[in-house]
Structure formats: C-alpha cells, structure tokens
Amino acid sequence: MRRPNNAFAVERKSARPLKSYDGMIMIKTSYTTKHCCVDDNISLTLRLPEVMSLLDDTVTSLCHILALDLPNIRNIPVIFRELGNSEVVKDGAITVVPREDSRCGLRDWFELLFRHETTHWLIRRAWGQSCVMFWEGLPVYLADNVVRQRVFQFSYHDYCAALLGHQALLALSTGLLPHQYYGMSHDFRMTAEYGSFTGFLVERYGMSSIQKAYQMYIPPTPQHPILELSPLFQGIWGKDLQTLEVEWQTFLTDSAYVSGDAEALVAKRHYSKQVALKDRHCRFCYAPYGGGDICPVCHASQNIEITIT
Ligand SMILES: [Zn+2]
Numbered sequence: 001m002r003r004p005n006n007a008f009a010v011e012r013k014s015a016r017p018l019k020s021y022d023g024m025i026m027i028k029t030s031y032t033t034k035h036c037c038v039d040d041n042i043s044l045t046l047r048l049p050e051v052m053s054l055l056d057d058t059v060t061s062l063c064h065i066l067a068l069d070l071p072n073i074r075n076i077p078v079i080f081r082e083l084g085n086s087e088v089v090k091d092g093a094i095t096v097v098p099r100e101d102s103r104c105g106l107r108d109w110f111e112l113l114f115r116h117e118t119t120h121w122l123i124r125r126a127w128g129q130s131c132v133m134f135w136e137g138l139p140v141y142l143a144d145n146v147v148r149q150r151v152f153q154f155s156y157h158d159y160c161a162a163l164l165g166h167q168a169l170l171a172l173s174t175g176l177l178p179h180q181y182y183g184m185s186h187d188f189r190m191t192a193e194y195g196s197f198t199g200f201l202v203e204r205y206g207m208s209s210i211q212k213a214y215q216m217y218i219p220p221t222p223q224h225p226i227l228e229l230s231p232l233f234q235g236i237w238g239k240d241l242q243t244l245e246v247e248w249q250t251f252l253t254d255s256a257y258v259s260g261d262a263e264a265l266v267a268k269r270h271y272s273k274q275v276a277l278k279d280r281h282c283r284f285c286y287a288p289y290g291g292g293d294i295c296p297v298c299h300a301s302q303n304i305e306i307t308i309t
C-alpha cells in the first residue's frame with residue numbers, strides 16, 4: 001500500500017504498533033480511574049506513566065465540548081492490546097492499540113486513538129448514530145485534528161485549503177455510504193474532508209447542529225435502503241449538502257487557512273480524481289468484514305443498493 005511520504009501521515013496504518021520486542025515484559029493488569037475501567041494487556045503504565053490521568057483528562061475534555069453530564073460518565077470499559085486495530089464495538093469496550101513513529105510519539109498517538117474512539121463511545125450513548133460523514137467527521141475533528149495541530153502545526157482545515165488550491169478535493173458526496181467511506185480510507189482526503197467539514201459546521205452553526213444530525217438521523221435498513229440526507233440537512237441547516245459544501249470551501253479560502261507545510265505536502269503528491277474501494281465495511285452497520293454477501297455482524301445483504309435522497 002502506498003503511504004504518503006510526508007509529515008501529514010498521522011494515519012493509523014502508517015505507524016507501527018508497540019511490540020514486545022521493545023524489551024518490555026507485558027503483564028496483564030486491571031485498574032480503574034475516575035471514569036474508566038481498564039484492562040491493560042501490555043503494561044502500558046510502564047511505558048506511559050501518565051496514562052491514567054490522560055484517560056480521565058480526555059474524557060473530561062470531551063464531555064465539556066459535547067456538553068455531556070460528566071458525573072454520570074463512569075466505568076468506561078477500555079482495553080489496551082498489542083495487536084489489531086483501535087476500535088469501539090457497538091455496546092462494547094474501547095480498544096486502543098498504541099502506536100508510535102518517528103514524528104508522532106507514543107503519548108500523542110495514544111491520545112489521538114483514545115480520544116477518537118472515546119468520542120464514538122460517548123456520542124453513541126448520548127446522541128445515537130449518524131451518517132458516516134458525521135459519525136467519523138466529529139471524532140476526526142475533536143481528536144485527530146487536535147493532536148495533529150499540536151504535533152505538526154497545521155490542521156485539517158489547512159490541509160483541505162491546500163487541496164482546494166490544487167483542485168484536489170473530492171466532492172463531499174463521494175463517501176456518503178459507509179462502504180464507500182471506509183473503502184477509500186487508504187486515500188486520506190475523505191477523512192480529512194469530513195473532519196474539516198464537520199468542524200466548519202461546528203464552528204459556524206454550533207455543536208448543537210451536529211447533535212441534531214445524530215438525533216434526527218434515520219439509518220437505512222435492508223427493508224428501507226434509503227439514506228435520507230436531504231431531509232436531514234434541510235431540517236437542521238435549511239440548506240442542502242451542495243450549498244453547505246460551497247460555504248465550507250469559501251470558509252477555507254476566506255479564513256486564510258494557509259500553511260506552508262500543508263501546501264508543500266499537497267504540492268508534491270498526485271491526487272487521483274477517483275479512489276478505488278479497498279477496505280470492506282458493512283453498508284448498514286459500518287462493521288469491517290472480510291467480504292462475501294452477508295455482513296457477519298448485522299447479517300444484512302451487501303447486495304442491497306442504498307439510494308441517497
Ligand atoms: Zn472512527
């Protein structure tokens with residue numbers, strides 16, 4: 001898989017996972033913090049002594065931003081593992097597979113991954129699910145983007161502004177269905193664009209508008225395979241996606257999101273007009289699956305075409 005050879009590569013697959021060859025004996029321990037119950041299979045406290053306060057500080061920060069009732073947020077199940085992917089399974093624990101690379105160290109990587117998955121975990125319980133644009137866009141904006149700005153000094157807005165300047169943005173309608181969005185995750189643009197677009201909506205229209213995009217969302221089902229985006233966008237913002245997309249691009253230009261690093265990065269890459277679908281995820285429940293006609297998690301047929309209205 002071609003990886004971008006540049007400083008924008010805070011991409012999960014680009015960093016190596018922690019390995020036991022680091023010389024650390026990994027012992028399984030369990031501990032509780034103010035907000036979390038942790039199954040630590042990799043002795044992470046030895047490598048990252050501040051991990052317990054990092055967990056609680058992250059939960060506190062996210063609850064503040066999302067206006068969630070912090071005292072009620074207790075016993076979040078968290079698992080640290082050596083192998084696999086960081087993820088949060090519906091109604092399950094947050095799994096973090098810590099990583100590090102030469103430019104983004106263990107602490108920053110850990111914060112990015114835990115903050116991203118915790119955003120999913122908290123929001124699913126407080127607001128429910130949303131279309132994949134906001135389901136991934138909000139964690140990317142609140143987690144990946146925060147750590148990125150700290151480590152690399154440029155944001156997803158900066159990156160998208162540079163893409164816009166090179167006519168390399170993908171249309172926001174490109175990844176509206178989960179199997180499209182996750183299928184093209186090897187190309188970083190869709191992730192960055194949904195993160196930046198969601199952030200733009202938060203900054204211009206308030207977090208409450210994104211909250212509604214979760215609470216008012218009616219997911220497509222095999223019986224009713226229709227993604228009703230127009231009613232959702234009109235009901236919340238009084239505008240369709242295409243109009244908001246133009247507003248977002250104007251915001252990127254007018255806000256002078258100009259970063260020399262982002263510009264240099266975008267300038268030296270080639271961006272294809274179309275992105276092939278690779279990773280497979282269920283078009284209904286978003287779960288990764290190995291291929292085949294039926295999702296092993298929700299058992300929905302993957303041959304059902306979803307219509308977007
Ligand atoms: Zn995610």
Ligand SMILES: [Zn+2]
Binds near residue numbers: 298300
């Ligand atoms: Zn499924």
